[in-house]
Amino acid sequence: SQKIEQNSEALNIQEGKTATLTCNYTNYSPAYLQWYRQDPGRGPVFLLLIRENEKEKRKERLKVTFDTTLKQSLFHITASQPADSATYLCALDPDQGAQKLVFGQGTRLTINP
Amino acid sequence: DAGVIQSPRHEVTEMGQEVTLRCKPISGHNSLFWYRQTMMRGLELLIYFNNNVPIDDSGMPEDRFSAKMPNASFSTLKIQPSEPRDSAVYFCASSSSGTGGTQYFGPGTRLLVL
Numbered sequence: 001s002q003k004i005e006q007n008s009e010a011l012n013i014q015e016g017k018t019a020t021l022t023c024n025y026t027n028y029s030p031a032y033l034q035w036y037r038q039d040p041g042r043g044p045v046f047l048l049l050i051r052e053n054e055k056e057k058r059k060e061r062l063k064v065t066f067d068t069t070l071k072q073s074l075f076h077i078t079a080s081q082p083a084d085s086a087t088y089l090c091a092l093d094p095d096q097g098a099q100k101l102v103f104g105q106g107t108r109l110t111i112n113p
Numbered sequence: 114d115a116g117v118i119q120s121p122r123h124e125v126t127e128m129g130q131e132v133t134l135r136c137k138p139i140s141g142h143n144s145l146f147w148y149r150q151t152m153m154r155g156l157e158l159l160i161y162f163n164n165n166v167p168i169d170d171s172g173m174p175e176d177r178f179s180a181k182m183p184n185a186s187f188s189t190l191k192i193q194p195s196e197p198r199d200s201a202v203y204f205c206a207s208s209s210s211g212t213g214g215t216q217y218f219g220p221g222t223r224l225l226v227l
Contacts, residue, residue: 034215044204098168099144101214102158
């Protein structure tokens with residue numbers, strides 16, 4: 001069956017350290033994978049998109065990798081800050097070429113001062 | 114840009130009542146998505162429209178749920194009759210080919226069915 005799984009339901013990291021979140025998928029062949037941030041009581045907000053032919057994408061303190069052989073994406077936040085505390089969702093396109101997305105369950109990240 | 118607008122933000126109703134959720138997508142976006150989010154099931158796609166036409170409604174739970182998009186700037190999601198298990202946060206999102214697959218979410222409607 002098709003699955004998209006984020007390995008950790010919750011992650012606690014000390015301020016200043018690098019937070020690494022994992023997204024694995026099974027029986028999908030996505031053209032791209034996206035990461036969103038969701039704060040309590042709000043809708044998800046887009047952060048980064050990485051395509052199947054890209055290994056790595058960076059935006060400020062954020063870095064995403066995409067390994068289509070391992071069927072895995074890693075999301076890194078370097079020099080983490082308490083303001084980075086939120087739930088992070090990965091999403092992929094289950095039907096290449098369509099606009100539809102399937103989301104993982106999310107990882108709740110807490111950065112401790 | 115005002116972003117995606119949803120109303121109401123909160124809705125409390127009794128079982129058996131009709132509930133209508135509303136969404137105004139970002140101007141110029143031609144795709145609109147309705148999602149439901151619960152602790153147990155996460156964020157699930159219910160239905161999406163492209164150019165006002167329903168493309169995929171495979172996520173709609175049952176016949177009690179219906180969605181319409183009469184024009185490019187308005188969509189509704191209706192639940193009739195509502196049941197306690199419909200309690201969730203319902204999100205509307207929009208996108209366009211120009212956004213490269215990125216979806217822009219509204220603030221959500223928190224629905225509680227008693």
